[in-house]
Amino acid sequence: MRAGSLQALLWERAREPHAGRWSLPGGRLGTSEDVEASVRRQLGEKVDVRGVPHVEQLAVFSAPERVPGERVVATAFLGLVPYDVDPAIPADTAWHPVDALPPTAFDHEAIVHRARNRLRAKLSYTNIGFALAPPEFTVSALRSLYSAALGYRVSATNLQRVLSRRGLLEPTGHTAPPGPSGGRPAALFRFPGKGLEVTDPFAVLRPPGGNRPAGSTGSS
């Protein structure tokens, strides 16, 4: 997520198969780590990205011919980095807009699009924005973020109201200086939580009584 569009970090393959095409960073699972630990390790070792605020499983891709040669089963992950973080990445890697990917290797385009859909869905009913936003931000910066990720124009007015109602916007008391052409200085906010929370679990078909007890999320 940078420069006003949702972007994915891809790595240009030097060797066959699919030399010259772009692929997602990844690697083999070690014998003493689980898949999430493995993803975080690969991100650190291969593209030097650390401290990713949120990582979650997407799906297993296992079609027998998805990769030439011996069958490879991949567990795909969605990992999110705040838009103000710009890690030093190797020369053969680059960020690419998710809506205009270069030629990709294997089934990695499908994986990226699946990740995008997951992100879009969770922006609506969770606090997942915390993983894409800097520690402090203005509502209009958040509006740009949501617009870029969702693919349609989001109103800052209503975004603030919806997120405030859910307790996802905490004023820090600070303000950001206005731009060169003036304007009222924007208040700065933060996300109160640091982990993923489901904020609107009963979007429809809610249980009777309408009472929504305070802390009732949990995902087993």
Next chain:
Amino acid sequence: MRAGSLQALLWERAREPHAGRWSLPGGRLGTSEDVEASVRRQLGEKVDVRGVPHVEQLAVFSAPERVPGERVVATAFLGLVPYDVDPAIPADTAWHPVDALPPTAFDHEAIVHRARNRLRAKLSYTNIGFALAPPEFTVSALRSLYSAALGYRVSATNLQRVLSRRGLLEPTGHTAPPGPSGGRPAALFRFPGKGLEVTDPFAVLRPPGGNRPAGSTGSS
């Protein structure tokens, strides 16, 4: 799903490790099949359940010590069978209520609970009920199904209205005969679609315009 409660098909382990405990049906992935094909094959071969209307990936379980001995990575699935189907299952397998499981092997209890949570969520925003209901059903039968799966009392009145609005209830024109104590005969309905569809994708934070084009689901 049978006898008024959500149930899972488990298999009693005869051998160590975890002999006597109950485990989910499963097995190794073949070299020429993907994970979904493998799941359907295992269900057919091991517990003689075929034609499962809906199967979906849950998550990968990969903790190094989840199974004694050599590390085993499992891709867990949620599979649903209509409540009127009662396949002939082997002697060492049985249906168990998801809310009162017997001692389970490995991390299978966590997997079952995760599956239950996934089902509960999707009952609210998809047509996943089609996989649990018979071809034709009354609204009150559907009410029992939803109540058992969700764990709270669902009103038949409102269930009918909500599902009708979404186009998920199609009258067949037939009626079911009343019970021995009388009562108005119930109309029979069917689910129009046979595959999973997201019916309420924009529960919150919907895009501007409010126009929800007819066929806009898709999950990549």
Next chain:
DNA sequence: TCAAAAGTGTTAGATATACACCCATGC
């Protein structure tokens, strides 16, 4: 004083639950 950006008040629409009331059948 004016333009620009931020933020608030208010309205209207959609969707859901709750509950009262009517319908059709068996005894």
Next chain:
DNA sequence: GCATGGGTGTATATCTAACACTTTTGA
């Protein structure tokens, strides 16, 4: 006729998008 289960009509509550309007700054 009356009990029983099925189905509809009608509030009411909640949440959201839309939009007008006010606030605060720089030139």
